[in-house]
Amino acid sequence: MQIETIKAYHVVQPFVDGPYRMSKGRVAGAFDAVIVAITSDSGLTGWGEMAPLGNFYSPAFAAGVRAGVIEIAPHLLGHDPRALASIGRLMDTVFKGHPYIKSALDMGCSDLAARAADIPLVTLLGGRESETAELYKVVTHGTVDAMAALAKRIVKDGFHRLQVKVGGNVHDDIERVTAVADSVPKGTVIFCDANAGWTPYQARQFTDATRAIDYTFEQPCTTIDECMSVRRSLDKPMVLDESVASLDDMLDIHRKGAADGLTLKISRLGGVTKTRQIRDLAVDLGFMITVEDTGGAEIDTSAMAHLSLSTPEERRLHAIAFHEWVTVRTASNKPPVSGSRMGIPDGPGLGIDVVPDLLGAPFFEVGS
Structure with missing residues (x-):
């Protein structure tokens, strides 16, 4: 089996609920996605997707994905898409760094490998641990009243x-979180996610003032060492997200005891294959795990769901349904959501039946 053609599409995916807001004025109105179709000489096609959340969330930007895919894709022609480790090493050899660019290509090969075996991707990723995963919802940054009202509506x-x-402003965020916690029933699981927005000083101010609230603290500061300095005086669980960009980062967090849980972003790590590798070791080391990504629609959400459901349930935190965030469709089916839980579509590979006509014309095509 060999890769015969690769096509790449550019699809802007506006948000259903309008602009997505984080602290410090960071805002995005849509996922700016690249979708790739990798077709083998057997006639099977695998699909992959990558979409950054603006240019502020991760060290990734949409124009970089489009330019990078054009550089990498020709090197994959003639190679076996089922040899996922080999494909990964090849991409790292011909294109240094920039894992987010490689993510959609690895996802497409992973989908194609599972389709060739006529099994769902979850089986290749270690096997299905449960039928569905619990979803979380985001209370985006805003006024105290708006955030409390949104939290109440979500519940x-x-x-x-x-x-x-x-x-953002520490004292304002203390007021926001207090209002959110007061507006929802006791027992509601709350994660306070600073997205690396604070100094250790600010993070300690926040944690000291919110000791009476039950929550998990997510990525308060930029570096692992800064987060560790906050953790030393913290009486709550800590999860790191932006700090996990590689296997070395995960091992460093483990050595330092810097977190109880990890949020693994597929594109930040370079694709499904490397995410699975880090996920499996992190589980064995005792971390709680969330597998998600920076954005996308049906294809990327399905990849997140397959990785989530192949994570042991006792080590899984939660998942997110990005395809419900956006106004556009890219496929005739989607990861099934029932209430607050998400499963995976039926069928081999990702299980997603992409409709190419919904994607527009490809901006790039290589191969016979």
């Missing part, structure tokens, strides 16, 4: 897990 809709965006 009314049947969700029990909230990620509350903080990382």
Whole structure:
């Protein structure tokens, strides 16, 4: 089996609920996605997707993905897409760094490898641990009243897990989180996510003032050492996200005891294959795990779901349904969501039946 053609599409995916807001004025109105179709000489096609959340969330930007895919894709022609480790090494050899550019290509090869075996991708990733994963919803940054009202509405809709965006003015965020916690039933799971927006000084101010609230603290500061300095005086669990960009980062966090859980972003790590590698070792080391990504629609959400459901349930935190965030469709089906839980589509590979006509014309095509 060999890769015969690769096509790449540019699809802008506006948000259903309008602009997505984080602290410090960071805002995005859409996912700016690249979708790749990798077709083998057997006639099978695998699909991959990568979409950054603006230019501020991760060290990735949409124009960089489009330019990088054009550089890497020709080197993959003639190679076996099922040899995922070999494909990864080849991409790292011909294009130094920039893992986010390689993510959609690795995802497409992973989908194609599972389709060739006529099995769902979850089976290749270690096997299905449960039928569905619990979803969380994001309480985006805003006024105290707006955030409390949004949290109340999310819980009314049947969700029990909230990620509350903080990382702005400390005293204002203390007021925001207090209002959110007061507006939802006791037992609602709350994560306070600063997205690396604070100094250790600011993070300690926040944690000291919110000791009476039950929450998990997510990525308060930029570096692992800064987060570790906050953790020393913290009486709550800590999860790191932006700090996990490689296997070395994960091992460094483990050595230092800097976190209880990790959020693994597929594109930040370079694709499904490397995410699975880091996920498996992190599970064995005792971390709680969330597998998600920076954005996308049905294809990327399905990849997140397959990785989530192949994570042991006792080590899994939660998941997110990005395809419900956007106004556009890229496929005739989608990861099934029932209430506050998400499963995976039926069928081999990712299980997603992409409709090429929904993607527009490819901006790049290589191969016969």
